Amino acid sequence: MEKRFNYEQLFAFTVTVLEAMGHSKADAKLGAEVLISADLRGVDSHGVARLRGYIRLWEAKRMNAKPQVRIEHETPSTATVDGDSGLGLVVAPKAMQIAIEKAKNVGTGWVAVNNSNHFGIAGYHAMMALEHDMIGIALTNATPTTAPTFSKQRMLGTNPIAVAVPTGSQPAFVADFSTTAAAVGKLEILQRKQKDAPIGWLQDKEGVPTHDAHGLKSGGSLLPLGSDREHSSHKGYCMGAVVDILTAVLSGANYGPWVPPFLAFMPMPQNPVGKGIGHFVGAMRIDAFRPAADFKLNMDKWIDAFRKAEPIDPKNKVLIPGDLERDFSQDRMKNGIPLLPAVVDDLQDIGKGFGISLI
Amino acid sequence: MEKRFNYEQLFAFTVTVLEAMGHSKADAKLGAEVLISADLRGVDSHGVARLRGYIRLWEAKRMNAKPQVRIEHETPSTATVDGDSGLGLVVAPKAMQIAIEKAKNVGTGWVAVNNSNHFGIAGYHAMMALEHDMIGIALTNATPTTAPTFSKQRMLGTNPIAVAVPTGSQPAFVADFSTTAAAVGKLEILQRKQKDAPIGWLQDKEGVPTHDAHGLKSGGSLLPLGSDREHSSHKGYCMGAVVDILTAVLSGANYGPWVPPFLAFMPMPQNPVGKGIGHFVGAMRIDAFRPAADFKLNMDKWIDAFRKAEPIDPKNKVLIPGDLERDFSQDRMKNGIPLLPAVVDDLQDIGKGFGISLI
Numbered sequence: 001m002e003k004r005f006n007y008e009q010l011f012a013f014t015v016t017v018l019e020a021m022g023h024s025k026a027d028a029k030l031g032a033e034v035l036i037s038a039d040l041r042g043v044d045s046h047g048v049a050r051l052r053g054y055i056r057l058w059e060a061k062r063m064n065a066k067p068q069v070r071i072e073h074e075t076p077s078t079a080t081v082d083g084d085s086g087l088g089l090v091v092a093p094k095a096m097q098i099a100i101e102k103a104k105n106v107g108t109g110w111v112a113v114n115n116s117n118h119f120g121i122a123g124y125h126a127m128m129a130l131e132h133d134m135i136g137i138a139l140t141n142a143t144p145t146t147a148p149t150f151s152k153q154r155m156l157g158t159n160p161i162a163v164a165v166p167t168g169s170q171p172a173f174v175a176d177f178s179t180t181a182a183a184v185g186k187l188e189i190l191q192r193k194q195k196d197a198p199i200g201w202l203q204d205k206e207g208v209p210t211h212d213a214h215g216l217k218s219g220g221s222l223l224p225l226g227s228d229r230e231h232s233s234h235k236g237y238c239m240g241a242v243v244d245i246l247t248a249v250l251s252g253a254n255y256g257p258w259v260p261p262f263l264a265f266m267p268m269p270q271n272p273v274g275k276g277i278g279h280f281v282g283a284m285r286i287d288a289f290r291p292a293a294d295f296k297l298n299m300d301k302w303i304d305a306f307r308k309a310e311p312i313d314p315k316n317k318v319l320i321p322g323d324l325e326r327d328f329s330q331d332r333m334k335n336g337i338p339l340l341p342a343v344v345d346d347l348q349d350i351g352k353g354f355g356i357s358l359i
Numbered sequence: 360m361e362k363r364f365n366y367e368q369l370f371a372f373t374v375t376v377l378e379a380m381g382h383s384k385a386d387a388k389l390g391a392e393v394l395i396s397a398d399l400r401g402v403d404s405h406g407v408a409r410l411r412g413y414i415r416l417w418e419a420k421r422m423n424a425k426p427q428v429r430i431e432h433e434t435p436s437t438a439t440v441d442g443d444s445g446l447g448l449v450v451a452p453k454a455m456q457i458a459i460e461k462a463k464n465v466g467t468g469w470v471a472v473n474n475s476n477h478f479g480i481a482g483y484h485a486m487m488a489l490e491h492d493m494i495g496i497a498l499t500n501a502t503p504t505t506a507p508t509f510s511k512q513r514m515l516g517t518n519p520i521a522v523a524v525p526t527g528s529q530p531a532f533v534a535d536f537s538t539t540a541a542a543v544g545k546l547e548i549l550q551r552k553q554k555d556a557p558i559g560w561l562q563d564k565e566g567v568p569t570h571d572a573h574g575l576k577s578g579g580s581l582l583p584l585g586s587d588r589e590h591s592s593h594k595g596y597c598m599g600a601v602v603d604i605l606t607a608v609l610s611g612a613n614y615g616p617w618v619p620p621f622l623a624f625m626p627m628p629q630n631p632v633g634k635g636i637g638h639f640v641g642a643m644r645i646d647a648f649r650p651a652a653d654f655k656l657n658m659d660k661w662i663d664a665f666r667k668a669e670p671i672d673p674k675n676k677v678l679i680p681g682d683l684e685r686d687f688s689q690d691r692m693k694n695g696i697p698l699l700p701a702v703v704d705d706l707q708d709i710g711k712g713f714g715i716s717l718i
Binding site: 073075076077078080105106107108110112135147148149150151152153155161163165173175177178179181182198200201203206207225226227230231232234235236238239241242244245246249250251252255256257273274284285286288289290294295298299301302305306309310311312313316317318319321 | 432434437439464465466467469471494507508510511514520532534536537541557559560562565566584585586589590591593595597598600601603604605608610611614615616632633643644645647648649653654658660664665668669670671672675676677680
C-alpha cells in the first residue's frame with residue numbers, strides 16, 4: 001500500500017517546490033532538510049505530507065517566501081527575533097544559530113521568535129546544538145486544539161518541547177514530545193485505520209471524554225498530558241502554558257486562543273495580540289558548567305544505567321529518548337521513506353501546479 | 360483534629376532548631392523561610408513535617424550545617440555551584456541569587472548545583488526572580504521512587520519543575536509540579552485517610568498497576584506523568600530524565616539510581632557517580648526580550664483569557680498555576696498553619712532534643 005521514496009528524491013522535489021514559491025536556494029534547502037527530517041525520524045505527520053499545508057498558507061498570503069529574519073532586541077545571552085512571516089522551517093534554524101553563537105560567547109543563548117509559522121519537528125532545531133557540544137532546547141506554540149483542565153475550550157496547541165543532549169560513545173539523548181496526552185499525528189493514524197482513540201486523549205465539545213478519533217472536527221479538544229484531574233492533567237496544562245508563555249508572551253507572538261491556525265482555510269482569530277506564532281530556542285554550552293568530556297562520560301553512564309533498568313516484560317526494554325526516531329532514520333535513509341498513496345497523489349498534484357515531477 | 364500555629368511561631372521554632380544544629384543566624388532564617396513557605400502554600404509534605412528528616416540527615420553526618428557554598432566554574436551566564444553538603448533549603452536560594460545577578464548582567468543566568476540536599480518546594484526558588492521582573496526556573500532531582508516507562512526499577516525521583524512568571528495587575532503565574540502522575544505528598548494524604556490510590560499513580564514491585572497507597576514501601580514505584588504507555592507516560596519519563604540530566608549530569612551531582620535517599624536510614628547507593636543531589640536554577644530578565652511593561656500587560660491578558668475559558672462545570676473554573684497555593688497562603692497567614700497531631704508531637708520531641716519549646 002505504501003510506496004518508498006528515497007531521501008534525495010523527496011529532498012530535491014521539496015527544494016524545487018520551495019524555490020518555485022519564491023524562496024532563495026539556501027532557504028529552500030534549509031526548509032526541505034527540516035521538513036524531511038520529520039519523515040526520516042518517523043514523525044510522518046510533520047513531514048512532506050504537510051507540504052500542502054505550507055503552500056496553502058503561502059497562497060493565503062499568510063506566509064512570506066522571502067523573509068528577512070531580523071533581531072529586534074538582544075543582550076549578550078538573549079535575542080528576540082522577528083520571523084517576517086517566514087516558513088518556521090527556515091526561521092527556527094536561523095534563531096537557533098543565533099542562540100548557538102551567543103552560547104559560544106557567554107555560555108548560553110536564548111532566542112524568542114515572533115511572527116513565524118509552523119516550524120516542523122522541534123527535535124531538528126534542538127539537535128543543531130549537539131555538534132557544538134551544547135544542550136539544545138526548542139519549543140513552539142501551535143494551533144489551539146487543547147483545553148486546560150476543567151475547560152471545554154481550545155486554548156493551547158500541542159505545544160511541544162524538545163531537548164537534545166550530547167553524549168560520548170552513546171547516541172545523543174533527544175526528547176521531543178507534545179505536552180498533550182496524544183499529538184495530532186497519533187489521531188491521524190487512528191483515523192486512517194478507522195480505529196477508536198483511548199479514553200484520555202480527547203473530549204467532545206461538552207467536555208465529555210470520547211473515543212472519537214475525529215473528535216476535533218466536531219468541536220472537541222485534546223487533553224493535556226495526564227488526561228484527567230485525577231491523573232494530574234493540570235501538570236500537562238502547566239507545561240503547555242509555560243511553552244505558550246515563553247514562545248509567545250515573551251516574544252510578542254500570538255498566544256492562547258489567538259494563535260493563527262495552521263490550516264489556511266480556518267478563520268484567523270479576531271483582534272490578534274501579537275505577530276504570527278512563536279518559538280523559543282536555547283543552547284547551553286556544556287563546558288560552561290563542567291568539562292565536556294566529563295559530562296559525556298556521565299551521560300553515557302546515565303544512558304547505560306537506564307537501558308539496563310529492569311524491564312517489566314523482557315521483550316520491552318527501557319528506551320532512551322531518541323532511540324525510536326534514530327531507528328526510523330537509519331531504516332529510512334537505507335530503504336527509503338514510505339508514503340501513503342494519498343500523500344503521493346497530493347505531492348504529484350503539488351508538482352503539477354509548479355510544473356515539477358515527483359519522480 | 361488539626362491544630363493551627365501561626366507563621367511567626369513556626370518560623371521562630373525552626374530558626375532556633377537550625378541554629379542549634381550549627382547553622383549561622385542568616386542561614387537558619389533562610390532555611391526556615393523556605394521550609395515554612397511550603398506549609399503556607401499548602402504543600403504540607405515539604406514543610407515543618409519534614410524537619411525531622413533534615414535533622415536525621417545531619418545526625419547521619421550527611422548534611423553540613425556550616426556549608427561554604429562555592430562557585431566551581433562560571434561564564435557570564437552560567438555557574439556550577441558546590442553546595443558543600445549544605446541544606447538544600449539554604450543552598451538553592453544562594454544559587455538562585457547567583458542566577459539573578461548573572462541575568463542582570465547578560466540577560467539570563469543559569470546555575471547547576473551539586474553536593475546539595477533536599478531543597479524544599481521548588482516554587483520558592485523560582486519565585487525569587489519575580490521581584491526582579493525575571494522569569495524564574497527551579498528544578499531538582501530526588502530520591503529514586505519512579506520507574507521509567509516499561510521498567511519496574513526506581514530510576515528517577517519525582518523531579519519537580521517550577522516556573523514563576525511576573526505579571527502586571529494579575530497575581531504571578533507560578534507552576535510547580537512533579538513530573539510523576541502523583542507526588543509523594545499525595546500518597547501520604549491517602550495513607551493517613553487509609554484510602555486507595557487511583558490506578559495510574561503507582562505500580563507494585565512486579566510492575567503491575569496497584570491501588571496500594573503504601574506501594575512504595577513494598578518495593579513498588581511511582582509512575583511518570585501520563586501513567587501508562589497508551590497515555591504517554593514516556594513523556595513524563597522524558598521530563599523527569601531532562602530534570603535529572605540538567606540538575607545532576609550537568610552539575611556533577613549523583614543521578615538516576617545513585618541519588619542519595621532523603622531518608623537517612625536508607626542505605627546510600629554504592630559507587631556514587633557525583634556529589635550529593637543536584638539542582639538547576641535559572642533567571643531570565645523579561646526586558647532582555649521585550650519591555651517588561653508590554654510583557655506584563657500581555658501576561659495579564661493571557662491569565663484573563665484562561666480564567667474565562669469556558670468551564671465544563673461552571674462550579675469548577677479554569678485555574679491559573681499558583682492560584683490554589685496563593686489561596687492557601689492567604690488563609691494560613693491569617694488563620695494559622697494547621698498541623699496534624701503526629702506532626703505537633705514530633706516537633707515537640709525535636710524541641711525537647713534541643714531544649715526548645717514549640718509554644
